[in-house]
Amino acid sequence: MRISFEAEGFPAMDVPPGAPLADILDGPHSPVFFGCKSGNCGTCLVDVNADQPTLLSVPSTDEREFLETHAADRPTARLACQLKAVCNLKLKYLN
């Protein structure tokens, strides 16, 4: 699976299918920042452009409530810590 970023200076990454984004993107040179990694803090809020969006996990109740409160105007927003690399993704960090 390929993960790419809208932010300049961050090359696309080829990652194993199913890899949790919180594991593969959490590092000192990542364009996405993480906090709790449990879907509560919102630090990892991203816009997701997926080539196969139906493969993405359905947001949990907690994630859905967070998105409705903090990103209601962004239908493709997700919490990166709740996603896995199930298809090719292009991410835009929103925080």
Ligand code: FES
């Ligand atoms: S890291 Fe806290 S919600 Fe994703």
